[in-house]
Amino acid sequence: MLKNVAAVLLDGVHPFELGVVCEVFGIDRSDEGLPVYDFAVVSAEGPSLGTHVGGLTVSTPYGLGRLEEADLIAVPAGSKYVTRDYPPELLDSLVRAVGRGARVLSVCSGVFALGAAGLLDGRRCSVHWRQARELAVRFPRAIIEPDVLYVDEDPVITSAGTAAGIDACLHIVRKEQGPEVANKIARRMVVPPHRDGGQAQYIERPLPRSQCDTVGGVLAWMGRNLDKEVTVEQLAVRAHMSPRTFARRFQQETGTTPYRWILRQRVLLAQELLEGTDETMDTIADRAGFGTAAALRHQFVRALGTTPNAYRRMFRGPQAA
Structure with a gap:
């Protein structure tokens, strides 16, 4: 006792x-x-x-x-x-x-x-x-x-x-x-x-930046086009490599896979939009590349352990939700 x-x-x-x-x-x-x-x-x-x-x-x-x-x-x-x-x-x-x-x-x-x-x-x-x-x-x-x-x-x-x-x-x-x-x-x-x-949900996790030029251009393109669905094969063509070589180089230079990199970037963008705008969940899901509010919620909970609505309430107050 x-x-x-x-x-x-x-x-x-x-x-x-x-x-x-x-x-x-x-x-x-x-x-x-x-x-x-x-x-x-x-x-x-x-x-x-x-x-x-x-x-x-x-x-x-x-x-x-x-x-x-x-x-x-x-x-x-x-x-x-x-x-x-x-x-x-x-x-x-x-x-x-x-x-x-x-x-x-x-x-x-x-x-x-x-x-x-x-x-x-x-x-x-x-x-x-x-x-x-x-x-x-x-x-x-x-x-x-x-x-x-x-x-x-x-x-x-x-x-x-x-x-x-x-x-x-x-x-x-x-x-x-x-x-x-x-x-x-x-x-x-x-x-x-x-x-x-x-x-x-409070952790600042800046994505690792490549110190080489091998995939740097592709990273910049991916960051500007989060709303697009892309495959490793498409990214490899942009980097002028075979898919296998591109995947290996990407892992070496960023510490993660293309899928996980872009997923984390999308979550970060969703966080910024939830904290700084009044846009609807559907709009945020579309801008961040999740497609639907349901997909946004699923990936947000997996990454941060909280829902988008709860996150917005926490950082902007109950009225913002």
């Missing part, structure tokens, strides 16, 4: 990510019959820390010894967490916590502390999409899922960007105390108790 929760305070901690954990687990909501957690902010680097964000100084009377009794240890994000070293005493505490059956949770870049403790080895994990590559390089044994809001590899739970920490915290509450408790806490926080989709 989840009763005792501790948030780790490290130099450079981001106030919002720390506040997410404090808001979910550190507020007394007993007036609504909700559980009250034995919550503490625990310093890993001394009793008083100045953050690099917002000019705040955070003090706490609790040291690392407080982690030994926690059912859940949360490590919020912070400045330079991607490259910094972590106190060996903290890493040992995290490993011991998992060993005795406690859970550990990371919010955004806090996952790098879990990686330094060896807790990501062989485990699926999530991180902010901008830091996925650095996490993979630093901890090659981690199995990174960059498209999701959080990953539950009990007892290690990792979340992506800032607000995804809320999703992960509420997930833990839902798992331990049930959906009614999680829903009531979410209602008090004025946030959705569960968000559909993942962080894929």
Whole structure:
């Protein structure tokens, strides 16, 4: 049963990510019959820390010894967490916590502390999409899922960007105390108790550009003619190659196939039109080369984990849908 929760305070901690954990687990909501957690902010680097964000100084009377009794240890994000070293005493505490059956949770870049403790080895994990590559390089044994809001590899739970920490915290509450408790806490926080989709819809994925002239001209033509249906054979003729040679060169220079390249380009164009215009789904589907609104929806959901209408509502407000 989840009763005792501790948030780790490290130099450079981001106030919002720390506040997410404090808001979910550190507020007394007993007036609504909700559980009250034995919550503490625990310093890993001394009793008083100045953050690099917002000019705040955070003090706490609790040291690392407080982690030994926690059912859940949360490590919020912070400045330079991607490259910094972590106190060996903290890493040992995290490993011991998992060993005795406690859970550990990371919010955004806090996952790098879990990686330094060896807790990501062989485990699926999530991180902010901008830091996925650095996490993979630093901890090659981690199995990174960059498209999701959080990953539950009990007892290690990792979340992506800032607000995804809320999703992960509420997930833990839902798992331990049930959906009614999680829903009531979410209602008090004025946030959705569960968000559909993942962080894929937020990720900037510029298409790889060819550094050679072999298929560069064909790429430019494809980008200008997304509404046209083309075959590898037609593209090969334009590049003055055999279809087999063209397909091989295309893969070498872009890292993907012609079909996947043009499909991703169409999704990107659809995103731009949904964010910046009031055009109908049929018009967007036609301009982006999907043909029908149904085909647009199918490929959009496959690529981004959300529907075109939901995407437009998120970026332009409910009235835009």
